[in-house]
Amino acid sequence: MGVLAEREQVEALFVALAANQVDEFLAGCSEQLLITLWGTSPLSSTISPDQLPLWLEGFHQLAEGTLVTEVLLTLADEHSHVVIVRHLFTRNGRARKFDTVNFCTLRDGALASWFSRPLDHHEYVEAWGLQRPEDRPSRTMASSRATAPTIADRLEHT
Numbered sequence: 001m002g003v004l005a006e007r008e009q010v011e012a013l014f015v016a017l018a019a020n021q022v023d024e025f026l027a028g029c030s031e032q033l034l035i036t037l038w039g040t041s042p043l044s045s046t047i048s049p050d051q052l053p054l055w056l057e058g059f060h061q062l063a064e065g066t067l068v069t070e071v072l073l074t075l076a077d078e079h080s081h082v083v084i085v086r087h088l089f090t091r092n093g094r095a096r097k098f099d100t101v102n103f104c105t106l107r108d109g110a111l112a113s114w115f116s117r118p119l120d121h122h123e124y125v126e127a128w129g130l131q132r133p134e135d136r137p138s139r140t141m142a143s144s145r146a147t148a149p150t151i152a153d154r155l156e157h158t
Contacts, residue, residue: 007076
């Protein structure tokens with residue numbers, strides 16, 4: 001399969017995912033696919049294809065059921081693919097948006113790896129109403145070691 005055909009295949013997978021056609025998306029994925037997502041934690045999360053539906057359900061719930069996702073751009077070379085995806089939603093009565101850059105590889109005609117990160121961290125923080133680390137009060141354990149903030153610590157209630 002050539003670069004153009006692979007780019008079209010990857011774009012079609014992400015268009016299906018954007019349309020919430022999860023089964024169609026998963027049909028184009030390797031069973032060994034690892035999905036690495038950057039979210040509200042300083043560390044990335046890695047999920048498997050069978051965990052994707054539950055993760056997406058949580059994503060839609062956080063967006064209060066208003067999530068609209070669209071593929072903006074798909075680029076490819078002979079080794080990898082980059083897909084820029086826009087996420088639009090309303091949360092706490094405010095319109096929100098952020099873009100993600102998704103780096104993918106194919107193996108044997110199936111999506112084999114997928115790394116997703118916000119294109120603009122500040123836009124992501126604003127969209128989800130997250131507090132920046134420097135804006136949060138620090139929490140310490142009895143031993144005076146700083147603890148990692150929880151998701152609840154990161155969400156603003158606006």
